[in-house]
Amino acid sequence: MTIASATTSSDIDWDLYVPSEQMVELEEAARDHFAGLFSAADVRAAVTGEALDHLWPAIVEQGYTAIGLPAETDGIGGLVDLAAVLEQAGRSLLPAPLLATTAATQTLLAIRAPVEEPPAEPSTLARRDHGGAWLCFDGRSATTAVAVAERAGGCSIRVLSLESADRRPLAGVDGARADVVVVDGDAVVLAEHESDADLDAVLASARVCAAADLVGVAAGALDGGIRHALRREQFGRTIGSFQAVKHLLADAYVLVERARSLTRGAAVEASRDPLGAAARRLAMLAKAAAADAATRSAELHVQLLGAMGLTWESDAPLFVRRARHTGPFLGMPDDLYARVGAESLTEGEAR
Amino acid sequence: MTALDEYRAFLEATLPADYAERYSEYREDIELRTRFQAASFDEGWLVPEWPRERGGRDLPLTEALSVRIEGALRRVPRQMNIQATGVVAPALIQFGTPEQKERYLRPTLRGEAWWALGMSEPGAGSDLASLRTTAVRRGDVFVVNGQKVWTTQANESRWCTLYVRTDPDAPKHRGITCLILDMDTPGVTARAIKTAGPSIDSFCEVFLDDVEIPAENILGELNGGWRVAMSALEHERDMIWINNWLEMQRALDPVLRGSDPGAHTHVRLGRLLADMEAIRLTGIRTVGARMAGGDTPLSGILKLFGSESVQEAARFALEVAGGDGHAPLAPFDEYLESMAATIYGGTSEIQRNIIAERILGLPKGA
Numbered sequence: 001m002t003i004a005s006a007t008t009s010s011d012i013d014w015d016l017y018v019p020s021e022q023m024v025e026l027e028e029a030a031r032d033h034f035a036g037l038f039s040a041a042d043v044r045a046a047v048t049g050e051a052l053d054h055l056w057p058a059i060v061e062q063g064y065t066a067i068g069l070p071a072e073t074d075g076i077g078g079l080v081d082l083a084a085v086l087e088q089a090g091r092s093l094l095p096a097p098l099l100a101t102t103a104a105t106q107t108l109l110a111i112r113a114p115v116e117e118p119p120a121e122p123s124t125l126a127r128r129d130h131g132g133a134w135l136c137f138d139g140r141s142a143t144t145a146v147a148v149a150e151r152a153g154g155c156s157i158r159v160l161s162l163e164s165a166d167r168r169p170l171a172g173v174d175g176a177r178a179d180v181v182v183v184d185g186d187a188v189v190l191a192e193h194e195s196d197a198d199l200d201a202v203l204a205s206a207r208v209c210a211a212a213d214l215v216g217v218a219a220g221a222l223d224g225g226i227r228h229a230l231r232r233e234q235f236g237r238t239i240g241s242f243q244a245v246k247h248l249l250a251d252a253y254v255l256v257e258r259a260r261s262l263t264r265g266a267a268v269e270a271s272r273d274p275l276g277a278a279a280r281r282l283a284m285l286a287k288a289a290a291a292d293a294a295t296r297s298a299e300l301h302v303q304l305l306g307a308m309g310l311t312w313e314s315d316a317p318l319f320v321r322r323a324r325h326t327g328p329f330l331g332m333p334d335d336l337y338a339r340v341g342a343e344s345l346t347e348g349e350a351r
Numbered sequence: 352m353t354a355l356d357e358y359r360a361f362l363e364a365t366l367p368a369d370y371a372e373r374y375s376e377y378r379e380d381i382e383l384r385t386r387f388q389a390a391s392f393d394e395g396w397l398v399p400e401w402p403r404e405r406g407g408r409d410l411p412l413t414e415a416l417s418v419r420i421e422g423a424l425r426r427v428p429r430q431m432n433i434q435a436t437g438v439v440a441p442a443l444i445q446f447g448t449p450e451q452k453e454r455y456l457r458p459t460l461r462g463e464a465w466w467a468l469g470m471s472e473p474g475a476g477s478d479l480a481s482l483r484t485t486a487v488r489r490g491d492v493f494v495v496n497g498q499k500v501w502t503t504q505a506n507e508s509r510w511c512t513l514y515v516r517t518d519p520d521a522p523k524h525r526g527i528t529c530l531i532l533d534m535d536t537p538g539v540t541a542r543a544i545k546t547a548g549p550s551i552d553s554f555c556e557v558f559l560d561d562v563e564i565p566a567e568n569i570l571g572e573l574n575g576g577w578r579v580a581m582s583a584l585e586h587e588r589d590m591i592w593i594n595n596w597l598e599m600q601r602a603l604d605p606v607l608r609g610s611d612p613g614a615h616t617h618v619r620l621g622r623l624l625a626d627m628e629a630i631r632l633t634g635i636r637t638v639g640a641r642m643a644g645g646d647t648p649l650s651g652i653l654k655l656f657g658s659e660s661v662q663e664a665a666r667f668a669l670e671v672a673g674g675d676g677h678a679p680l681a682p683f684d685e686y687l688e689s690m691a692a693t694i695y696g697g698t699s700e701i702q703r704n705i706i707a708e709r710i711l712g713l714p715k716g717a
Contacts, residue, residue: 010355010421014413017639226711241714243700246707253706254652261632262625285625337621338614344624345611 016080016268026067026077027084033062034092040315046095046176047321053141055096056122064089064098066118068106073117079106079205083212083267087260090216090294091223093322095176099213100124100138103330104146106205110274111157111195119144125206126160127330129181134160137329138177139167144190145182148203154196160187174325197275200339204283205270207330211263211283214290214326218256221297221319225249225304232304245304252297259293262286284340288333294323354410358396358418362425365390374426375601384428388436388462396422397436397460405444406460412638419590420631423597432465432504437591439466439512442529442583446571451531455510467505467541469513469532469557470580472498477701479514480523480577484559486515486530492563493517493530495538498556503695505541505555508534512583513564518574527576531568538562550684551691592634595657595692599627602664602685605672612671619667626660648710655702658692665689 037058046052059065068082069075082102089098104123108115124139126147136145145160165186170179195202226249229240239245266282273279298319302309309316327333352360365387370377377383391397392406400415401407410418430436440459443452458464475482484497495515505511511532518526534541540558571579603623606612633649633656640647665686672682693699707713 010417010424012413012417012420012635014639014642017635018642019639019645226713229713238714240707241716243704243716246711246713246716247700247703249711249713250655250703250706253711254656257633257649257652258626258629258656261629261636264636265628265632282628285621285628288621289625289629334618337619337625338617339621340624341617341620341622342611342614344607344620345617347607 013268013272016078016271017264020081022077023081023084026081027088030064030085030088031092034088034094038092038095040093040318043093043095043176043318044312047174047318049175049178051141052095052176055094056141059096059098060118060120063118065101065105065120068102069109069115069118073115075118079208079271080264080267082106083208083263086209086212087216087219087263090213090218090322091220093176093217093220093318097122097124097138097141097177099209099326100136100142100177103137103206103209104144106209107146107148107157107202108159108193110205110270111155111193111197111202113157113159113191113193124162125330126182132184134182134184134187135170136162136167136180136182139180139182140169140178142180145187147187148199150199154194155199155202157193157195157202158189159191159193161190162187164188172325174321177322177325195275198280200284201275201277201280203330204266204279205274207283207287208263208267208270210326210329211259211266211286211290214287214294214323215256215260215263217319217322217326218252218259218290218293218297221294221301221316221323222249222252222256224315224319225252225297225301228301228304239304248300248304252293252300255289255293255296259286259289262289281340281343284331284336287330288336291323291327291333294319295327298323354399354408354414355417355421358399358421361390361394361396362422362427366425366427371425375604377428380428381431384431385462387428388430392461398440401444405440405456412641416590416635416638419593423593423600426597426601431462432508433594434468434503435459435462435464435466438468438583442512442570442579445582446529446579448567450567451570455531458509464509465504465507467502467508467511467534467555467557468583469499469502469505469511471501473500476501477698479580480527482514482516482527484513484515485519486517486528486564488517488566489563491566493566493568495530495532495559495562495564497559499559500554500556501544502541502555502557503552505534505557506543506553508541510534511557512570512579513559514576514580517576521574524577526574527580528573529570529576529579530564531570532562532564536562536564548684548687550688590634592630592653592657595653595661596627596630596634598661598689598692599623599630599664602661602668602682602689603627605682606668609671612674616667616671623660623664623667626656626663630657630660651706651710654697655699655706659699661692662689 066075067077068079101123103125121143122141123144124136124142126134126136126145129135134147147158147160165182167180232239263286266286269279301316395408397406399408399410399418472482486493486495513530513532516526517528538560541555543553543555637649669682669686672679
């Protein structure tokens with residue numbers, strides 16, 4: 001007699017919803033580490049295209065690329081822990097390809113492709129662009145790409161070597177995450193895997209990674225907006241005491257927590273069953289919600305700063321650039337919402 | 352057998368066999384709703400995390416949450432007088448004397464005696480602390496004079512938690528007391544106000560003329576009423592979202608079961624499904640944070656987020672139903688009802704102030 005949606009259950013995996021000590025430790029360590037590793041000025045330089053390749057060894061050394069890998073491959077923690085760390089990376093606007101690398105690795109893990117050890121070199125997740133070439137997210141320094149393409153009845157997933165490939169840079173809004181394009185003939189195929197799962201199922205874990213990063217971007221921008229509202233005075237009061245400002249910030253906060261909750265739920269489901277229906281659906285919604293939250297919070301940050309928010313010295317536009325660059329990665333919000341909406345209608349007819 | 356299995360067996364045994372198919376019709380079945388609440392209490396499923404003698408099963412919060420989610424997934428019948436279980440009973444448990452608990456809790460939780468919340472007045476809505484109904488101590492009684500308004504189901508209620516001013520000289524938050532009023536007391540007149548539609552629970556004006564209330568009917572402390580009011584409204588905040596979640600599912604069921612209303616609706620439907628999942632997951636995160644022993648600001652967003660989302664779901668369902676050019680009545684009634692959600696229990700505007708001030712740390716306004 002259950003009317004329930006196929007992807008919602010009353011059985012809850014509490015171990016993954018109660019914040020573990022390990023998760024809190026990883027999260028705090030990452031936040032402190034990123035704060036000391038680079039400055040806002042570094043991010044600003046990276047946005048204009050300056051390569052900060054010296055950051056990558058520090059990322060690997062600190063063990064971030066091992067988070068979310070199985071213990072037998074020298075990994076630590078699960079996808080939920082990785083999401084917590086990626087949120088800190090997003091919040092700090094980390095100008096190193098950690099999201100791209102983890103999205104690629106998590107995609108391989110999701111389809112049970114062999115991953116021998118934590119990646120030591122940057123990697124990227126590639127999708128076909130309109131011209132049939134591989135669009136490599138934040139792939140400027142990637143040595144490999146996990147290239148996912150849909151085929152009849154599933155997906156083919158290729159691991160490409162980009163070492164000798166011609167990486168055509170795209171003019172993008174955030175040079176700290178420069179996308180590149182690679183054509184098939186240029187890349188050496190290192191491995192080829194097949195999956196019966198559809199594209200959205202295969203991408204679920206990667207979408208969790210992207211969503212976590214964007215939740216961090218959103219939270220960072222919101223924090224900036226709040227800090228300014230507490231400091232800036234007009235009409236003899238801090239502007240944060242005006243209801244008009246309070247309500248904007250309260251609504252943005254709700255959007256951030258909405259996205260954070262969906263991201264956590266998607267991470268939990270993908271940890272249990274990476275290609276399952278619940279992970280697939282929640283990851284689409286999480287990615288959409290996180291992009292919404294990031295763009296909204298970043299725009300609000302600018303609005304609250306006023307003209308200052310549109311200067312080169314301000315951090316606010318850095319959040320706007322990051323949100324607008326990473327927001328479209330693995331699907332624009334409206335496209336993801338529309339597909340989940342359409343699918344739920346089809347499921348309803350089947351009931 | 353886990354608690355969840357036992358609860359499923361209870362539902363199978365208690366609800367009619369065709370409930371899943373016809374639950375929206377059963378929505379109007381007052382007898383079923385009344386019987387279901389009493390049975391839930393008797394079997395300990397009403398508030399499963401509470402002790403057995405209070406209609407619970409002593410379940411840990413986590414299992415209690417699973418039980419409630421299961422109930423929502425199965426669209427269990429709504430309580431007739433929701434504030435009795437959601438607001439009054441927790442206040443009785445927290446602030447009541449042993450005698451008050453003994454007398455009121457059981458009939459309240461079984462749904463035998465309904466409660467009104469005597470809070471709003473003509474001059475005190477969102478600004479509750481400015482209420483002016485007075486209570487003057489005379490011997491063993493308080494003599495109460497004044498007026499309450501928008502008092503939900505007051506004309507059908509047995510009792511009322513009545514907020515009155517007992518110290519006119521104290522700062523406005525510190526001179527308020529909560530009294531338990533028997534609605535049959537002489538001098539009490541409850542008059543139903545005709546609502547904008549039949550789906551909206553009846554609300555009333557309540558006139559209080561020299562009403563005598565025994566002094567032992569103080570709930571909490573003399574002049575401690577503000578604390579009772581605030582914790583009463585905050586009680587169950589960790590769980591109340593389940594009602595919003597259930598209402599959203601109810602609103603969207605006809606859309607999901609009907610034919611595809613067209614591509615132009617898909618984005619909005621997807622957003623609503625995201626809202627619905629996010630409400631559930633935020634509720635789970637809230638309980639998760641409590642399990643880890645921490646306080647969490649998360650429950651503070653659930654009223655705003657939940658009520659706004661319910662309203663959007665009802666709005667969407669009405670607009671989809673009107674797709675062929677005629678606005679049908681049933682979804683309109685639900686839509687009208689949903690407009691109350693962002694008003695009662697603290698308006699959305701007040702909720703945004705609370706979030707900004709208590710969670711985000713912004714200063715109080717002028």
